[in-house]
Amino acid sequence: MNTSIQVRNGQQGISPSPQQVLVTGGGGFLGFAIVRKLIQRGDHVRSFSRSRYDKLHTLGVTQVTGDIADPEAVSAACQGMDLVIHTAAKPGVWGDYETFHQTNTVGTINIINACRRWGVDRLVHTSSPSVVFNGSSMEGANESVPYPDHYLTHYPKTKAMAEQAVRRAADDGLKTVCLRPHLIWGPEDNHLTPRIIARAKRLRRVGDGKNRVDTIYVDNAADAHLLAADALAQNPAVSGRVYFISQNDPIPLWDMVDHILHAAGLDPVRGSVSPGTARAMGAVLEWIYGVFGLKGEPPMTRFVAEELATAHWFDITAAQKDLGYEPKVSTKEGLKRLAAWFRMHPQADG
Numbered sequence: 001m002n003t004s005i006q007v008r009n010g011q012q013g014i015s016p017s018p019q020q021v022l023v024t025g026g027g028g029f030l031g032f033a034i035v036r037k038l039i040q041r042g043d044h045v046r047s048f049s050r051s052r053y054d055k056l057h058t059l060g061v062t063q064v065t066g067d068i069a070d071p072e073a074v075s076a077a078c079q080g081m082d083l084v085i086h087t088a089a090k091p092g093v094w095g096d097y098e099t100f101h102q103t104n105t106v107g108t109i110n111i112i113n114a115c116r117r118w119g120v121d122r123l124v125h126t127s128s129p130s131v132v133f134n135g136s137s138m139e140g141a142n143e144s145v146p147y148p149d150h151y152l153t154h155y156p157k158t159k160a161m162a163e164q165a166v167r168r169a170a171d172d173g174l175k176t177v178c179l180r181p182h183l184i185w186g187p188e189d190n191h192l193t194p195r196i197i198a199r200a201k202r203l204r205r206v207g208d209g210k211n212r213v214d215t216i217y218v219d220n221a222a223d224a225h226l227l228a229a230d231a232l233a234q235n236p237a238v239s240g241r242v243y244f245i246s247q248n249d250p251i252p253l254w255d256m257v258d259h260i261l262h263a264a265g266l267d268p269v270r271g272s273v274s275p276g277t278a279r280a281m282g283a284v285l286e287w288i289y290g291v292f293g294l295k296g297e298p299p300m301t302r303f304v305a306e307e308l309a310t311a312h313w314f315d316i317t318a319a320q321k322d323l324g325y326e327p328k329v330s331t332k333e334g335l336k337r338l339a340a341w342f343r344m345h346p347q348a349d350g
Helices: 029-040 054-058 071-078 097-118 154-169 192-198 218-234 253-263 275-292 302-309 317-323 331-344
Strands: 003-008 011-016 020-024 044-049 062-065 083-086 122-126 138-141 175-181 241-245 312-314
Touching: 020 029, 020 071, 029 044, 029 054, 029 218, 044 071, 062 071, 071 097, 083 097, 083 218, 097 122, 097 154, 122 154, 122 218, 154 175, 154 241, 175 218, 192 253, 218 241, 218 317, 241 317, 253 331, 275 302
Parallel strands: 020 044, 020 083, 044 062, 083 122, 122 175, 138 312, 175 241
Antiparallel strands: 003 011
């Protein structure tokens, strides 16, 4: 395999290039940002998703469609790859367990097995800080924080199971890294930002509004994935590890919500409720939706109430040291880019 010199944070390192890279969920928000960066540096990219995407076709990306829970489809997608970056997942705070489990846990196990079958030696897995969230504030937490004894919703539980499977899979034949990006946002976001905008008129602050949280701009999250892939090629000692990644700039959660609303040309959040009230509302709504089989997601759940009321920001020293990660796009600059994108896509602000 050819090698090329990659410059990272002022230091040169040798990284295999061009590489054959599979990105699962390559048409998604984070996945597409990763694909673009891989293409820009000269790698050959294949995407595995449920659907085909015109934007991937425009970039010349080979597209393989299939269900991540189908082991044969996943195996076919991994054949001939040097590296797999696994971003595909089912997010959300509501829904049946099996749907989350099949996509998040079984899908990840299928990726691991396919890597072993075809001799793919590196796997970068997109995890989430929610895998260690226990309902309490987490301030400056690092990777030593244990998994909680129970989860209030299926997403973090099934993502934790997936992360643990990836960590166990790390050995001489398969080098792995798990990344935990928190609250990814930016232009073309199809998850966090739309949820905030859709609920803008009925949003209420939960608690006193002083709880700080980490976020991460999408391009910074994409950079971290490439850095993790390169680190695995250069330093096998990082294999099996997990890393928090963020803007390294904790901000009051409700200030960030207001910043996103402002970027979309909307008014800030008015009014507030206590954390106890929000959690009680969540419990009642979960019961109603569960008993009566209502479609959609409850306006509030216990998990969401706890996330909105608590602080959760993390120490990224390990990612800085081992991966050379530093957020290149500041929160201020990212918000400028988001506002500019909304001006070009007025339909996206609802």
